[in-house]
Amino acid sequence: xxxxxxxxxxxxxxxxxxxxxxxxxxxxxxxxxxxxxxxxxxxxxxxxxxxxxxxxxxxxxxxxxxxxxxxxxxxxxxxxxxxxxxxxxxxxxxxxxxxxxxxxxxxxxxxxxxxxxxxxxxxxxxxxxxxxxxxxxxxxxxxxxxxxxxxxxxxxxxxxxxxxxxxxxxxxxxxxxxxxxxxxxxxxxxxxxxxxxxxxxxxxxxxxxxxxxxxxxxxxxxxxxxxxxxxxxxxxxxxxxxxxxxxxxxxxxxxxxxxxxxxxxxxxxxxxxxxxxxxxxxxxxxxxxxxxxxxxxxxxxxxxxxxxxxxxxxxxxxxxxxxxxxxxxxxxxxxxxxxxxxxxx
Amino acid sequence: xxxxxxxxxxxxxxxxxxxxxxxxxxxxxxxxxxxxxxxxxxxxxxxxxxxxxxxxxxxxxxxxxxxxxxxxxxxxxxxxxxxxxxxxxxxxxxxxxxxxxxxxxxxxxxxxxxxxxxxxxxxxxxxxxxxxxxxxxxxxxxxxxxxxxxxxxxxxxxxxxxxxxxxxxxxxxxxxxxxxxxxxxxxxxxxxxxxxxxxxxxxxxxxxxxxxxxxxxxxxxxxxxxxxxxxxxxxxxxxxxxxxxxxxxxxxxxxxxxxxxxxxxx
Numbered sequence: 001x002x003x004x005x006x007x008x009x010x011x012x013x014x015x016x017x018x019x020x021x022x023x024x025x026x027x028x029x030x031x032x033x034x035x036x037x038x039x040x041x042x043x044x045x046x047x048x049x050x051x052x053x054x055x056x057x058x059x060x061x062x063x064x065x066x067x068x069x070x071x072x073x074x075x076x077x078x079x080x081x082x083x084x085x086x087x088x089x090x091x092x093x094x095x096x097x098x099x100x101x102x103x104x105x106x107x108x109x110x111x112x113x114x115x116x117x118x119x120x121x122x123x124x125x126x127x128x129x130x131x132x133x134x135x136x137x138x139x140x141x142x143x144x145x146x147x148x149x150x151x152x153x154x155x156x157x158x159x160x161x162x163x164x165x166x167x168x169x170x171x172x173x174x175x176x177x178x179x180x181x182x183x184x185x186x187x188x189x190x191x192x193x194x195x196x197x198x199x200x201x202x203x204x205x206x207x208x209x210x211x212x213x214x215x216x217x218x219x220x221x222x223x224x225x226x227x228x229x230x231x232x233x234x235x236x237x238x239x240x241x242x243x244x245x246x247x248x249x250x251x252x253x254x255x256x257x258x259x260x261x262x263x264x265x266x267x268x269x270x271x272x273x274x275x276x277x278x279x280x281x282x283x284x285x286x287x288x289x290x291x292x293x294x295x296x297x298x299x300x301x302x303x304x305x306x307x308x309x310x311x312x313x314x315x316x317x318x319x320x321x322x323x324x325x326x327x328x329x330x331x332x333x334x335x336x337x338x339x340x341x342x343x344x345x
Numbered sequence: 346x347x348x349x350x351x352x353x354x355x356x357x358x359x360x361x362x363x364x365x366x367x368x369x370x371x372x373x374x375x376x377x378x379x380x381x382x383x384x385x386x387x388x389x390x391x392x393x394x395x396x397x398x399x400x401x402x403x404x405x406x407x408x409x410x411x412x413x414x415x416x417x418x419x420x421x422x423x424x425x426x427x428x429x430x431x432x433x434x435x436x437x438x439x440x441x442x443x444x445x446x447x448x449x450x451x452x453x454x455x456x457x458x459x460x461x462x463x464x465x466x467x468x469x470x471x472x473x474x475x476x477x478x479x480x481x482x483x484x485x486x487x488x489x490x491x492x493x494x495x496x497x498x499x500x501x502x503x504x505x506x507x508x509x510x511x512x513x514x515x516x517x518x519x520x521x522x523x524x525x526x527x528x529x530x531x532x533x534x535x536x537x538x539x540x541x542x543x544x545x546x547x548x549x550x551x552x553x554x555x556x557x558x559x560x561x562x563x564x565x566x567x568x569x570x571x572x573x574x575x576x577x578x579x580x581x582x583x584x585x586x587x588x589x590x591x592x593x594x595x596x597x598x599x600x601x602x603x604x605x606x607x608x609x610x611x
Contacts, residue, residue, distance in 0.1 A: 044588055044589050048424075061406060061410040156395070157529075188560075188572075190574075192513075197574045199590075201568075201570070211568070212407060213592050215408075215574075217574055217589065219588070278406075281406075283414070284414065284415075287414070296418055297419070298418075300423050301422060
């Protein structure tokens with residue numbers, strides 16, 4: 001009887017303490033915010049690259065090594081038509097350079113703890129899996145895969161990711177800037193309200209002379225239905241190439257577009273062809289006296305083609321859109337919005 | 346049988362300790378402006394800082410190079426969602442007129458300046474005011490946190506406008522494992538003097554609002570990047586908010602600081 005009384009007293013007295021203790025020390029295991037959802041890219045930076053595609057020989061903003069530059073200049077637009085090279089443009093984190101967005105979700109274990117974040121996007125060759133369970137990176141000799149191997153950790157509300165074991169690819173958009181299978185990425189994903197900022201810091205001992213840093217903004221868009229096609233299918237695109245053994249290319253020093261940016265935009269070679277010095281403000285000392293703006297904007301001049309035809313858009317733009325408005329006007333009525341993602345360019 | 350019920354004094358101490366701990370944790374769960382000490386005066390913005398934004402930072406022009414590093418052709422307004430009136434103004438851009446009017450700094454207002462080829466020198470002017478100086482155009486902007494001295498005369502519009510700021514602490518009160526603190530700055534700039542988003546005369550109006558989210562990323566090799574995710578809203582010249590992000594790399598010292606005056610052409 002006395003023993004029961006004491007036990008009840010203990011329970012009575014300690015219950016509040018236990019409750020306090022549970023509440024007091026229920027600090028989140030690690031800071032994180034919800035990333036799950038579909039995100040549309042905001043194409044207000046590098047629009048030409050992410051929309052119609054880069055010009056051949058446009059390596060502006062790149063810190064290339066001589067080898068990277070030379071390899072990039074071997075590229076012709078027919079090269080991706082060969083079966084073996086059709087997937088090279090679908091590098092991990094290529095979403096930074098493409099006009100479509102991504103879908104993010106998490107996978108949990110039996111205790112509902114997130115063990116991985118997944119990213120899928122139209123332009124990825126495979127779904128990116130970002131392991132959050134602390135597993136070590138594989139051996140340097142392990143297989144390189146289309147998605148690479150990624151681990152992540154939360155730094156405050158930023159998901160920091162390290163990606164290794166990637167395949168040889170092209171990076172950026174459509175003009176052959178190469179990335180080797182020794183490329184690694186540090187990636188920081190931060191969400192501010194509905195905006196998702198993705199910073200990629202890419203290193204490549206062969207083709208980059210310093211880390212290549214790019215930051216992009218995506219917008220949470222539950223109607224976007226982004227992603228869902230992280231795959232690369234190959235097909236013969238040019239019958240003449242089929243079984244011919246031909247690898248379209250320019251020989252070193254013979255690319256007729258190597259000086260396209262120089263002759264079109266009055267840029268010095270160091271700027272057009274991706275020398276690291278051109279990325280920093282002091283490069284303007286070299287530009288001053290050399291550079292004069294083109295007399296007029298020749299093409300792709302308009303503010304935002306996708307707004308054409310939409311309420312509030314500039315009607316009858318006077319600027320030269322380079323024909324893109326006729327070729328691919330992403331014009332959707334309000335009633336069509338949300339039904340389907342924009343067509344792949 | 347010996348009772349295991351703590352004596353009343355112990356109960357009080359234990360309960361008090363848990364209440365204090367609970368209070369701290371509830372604090373830690375919140376998001377928003379950095380809290381002050383319970384019952385005391387609010388912490389200063391400098392004391393509450395979850396990261397150190399001070400130092401010399403250089404813009405890495407790895408995006409939009411042709412529109413940021415040099416002045417593009419007149420009428421090249423690609424990637425900015427301009428209104429028809431803004432497009433008309435951009436196509437009528439005349440730098441000589443700006444020079445004659447003493448407005449050669451129009452491309453150096455806060456929304457245009459931040460995309461420019463600049464270095465930033467960030468310091469605490471006082472405990473609640475962050476000073477951002479640029480060598481490009483030799484501009485100065487003040488980020489005023491709560492408690493900072495009042496901004497200039499109401500209605501006065503300047504190239505750098507009036508900026509209010511707050512720390513946004515990461516989940517868990519900004520405390521990660523190991524006690525590291527995390528968060529970002531959200532700043533909002535208004536009272537801007539009409540200027541250019543791009544050097545070639547792409548306009549923003551005096552009704553523009555410039556919102557920025559500042560984050561610091563520290564790499565394993567010691568490199569530090571300050572990332573400025575920003576939104577320009579302008580009901581006069583933009584169809585929709587213009588959203589971009591910029592990244593600056595920390596430099597060890599002022600050796601590359603290179604002040605230049607405003608230039609309406611180059």
